[in-house]
Amino acid sequence: xxxxxxxxxxxxxxxARFFKTRQLAADAVTGGKVHINGQxxxxxxxxxxxxxxxxxxxxxxxxxxxxxxNKQRRPAKExxxxxxxxxxxxxKRRQQLELHKQQQAMLxxxxxxHKPNKKQRRQIHRFKLDSL
Numbered sequence: 001x002x003x004x005x006x007x008x009x010x011x012x013x014x015x016a017r018f019f020k021t022r023q024l025a026a027d028a029v030t031g032g033k034v035h036i037n038g039q040x041x042x043x044x045x046x047x048x049x050x051x052x053x054x055x056x057x058x059x060x061x062x063x064x065x066x067x068x069x070n071k072q073r074r075p076a077k078e079x080x081x082x083x084x085x086x087x088x089x090x091x092k093r094r095q096q097l098e099l100h101k102q103q104q105a106m107l108x109x110x111x112x113x114h115k116p117n118k119k120q121r122r123q124i125h126r127f128k129l130d131s132l
Contacts, residue, residue, distance in 0.1 A: 007069045009036060009053075010043040015070050017079040018055055018062070033057065053083075059100050063089040 010026040013034065019025035026043040028034055035054040036045060047053070047066055055062040064083040073079070116124060 006046045007071060008043060009034060009041055009045045009047050011071065012047045012066070012069065012082070013055070015073050015079065016082045017073070017076055018057065028055070028057065060093050060096060061089075062093065 010022050010029055013019050013025040013028070014022045019028060025034075029041060029043045029045075032040055033056045034041065036047065036051050038052070038054070047069065049066050049069065051066045053062075053064050053066060055064070062085060064085045066082070067084050068082045070078075070082055
């Protein structure tokens, strides 16, 4: 990969495929969802190899170390080579995802408690009319 001398954090996040557009990456950085070496930053902050970046997105937190810089957005396989994630971060993220799935399962009704279809609504309507 190429090694540019300076690369903005929003552009690096976009090239590493954490965000679909640079604008979304810039909004996340501005909103405090991205930290470099534990410090909040602005979208124009330069990233260097070896920096530790924390990205909070969709109830997941990535703690990654920058291993390469690339100005262009490349395929996902190449984008994964731009950073390395420690094992503790992977385990923590999987636990958060599992917890989120369990919470969603408790909040949303099961598949059996669905909205009645057209035939069932007619039957309910007839039953209510008959009971009057």
